[in-house]
Amino acid sequence: MNKNFINCLYFTAALFLFSGFSAYSQQLEAHEDHVYANPNVSGVGTQTVVYHLNSPLETTILSELESYMESLNAIAGVDIIGQDISIxxxxxxxxxxxxxxxxxxEMLYIYKNSKTN
Structure with missing residues (x-):
């Protein structure tokens, strides 16, 4: 029984250390703001972020997108001027x-409703 208890302690310690190392490695993967990988987005690090469309969308889709984005709690307002969506x-x-x-x-409105499809 004593041997089983010690083996259980080793196993528990190994699991604890593994979860600690994986949490630490996830923290190291975080990127700084200027490293944002989407070339269509500018203004990261400010309150106004602009998404630049590659192809035009229909006006009905743009109005749906605008009302959807404005309904989200973190967003104060959305302006769409030409092919730029200012959030x-x-x-x-x-x-x-x-x-x-x-x-x-992008998933709900842009890729799904692009005129180039």
Whole structure:
């Protein structure tokens, strides 16, 4: 019984150390704001982020996109001028804070409804 208890302690310690190392490595993977990998996005690190469309969208899709984005709590307002979608956030943005907003916007409205499809 004593041997089983010691083996259990070793196993528990190994699991604890593994979770600690994996959490530490995830912290190291974080990128700085200027490293944001989307070439269509500018203004990361400010309250106003601009998404530059590669191809035009229909006006109905743009109005749906605008009302959807304005319904989100973190966004103060959205302006669409030509092929630029200007998103005003309530707080200064970072790569991590806008990544999900931009990806959701691209999936729901931009890639799905692009006129080049």
């Amino acid at each position: 005003q956030f309530k707080h200064i943005t970072s790569h991590q804070s806008i990544r999900l907003f931009i990806e959701r916007m």
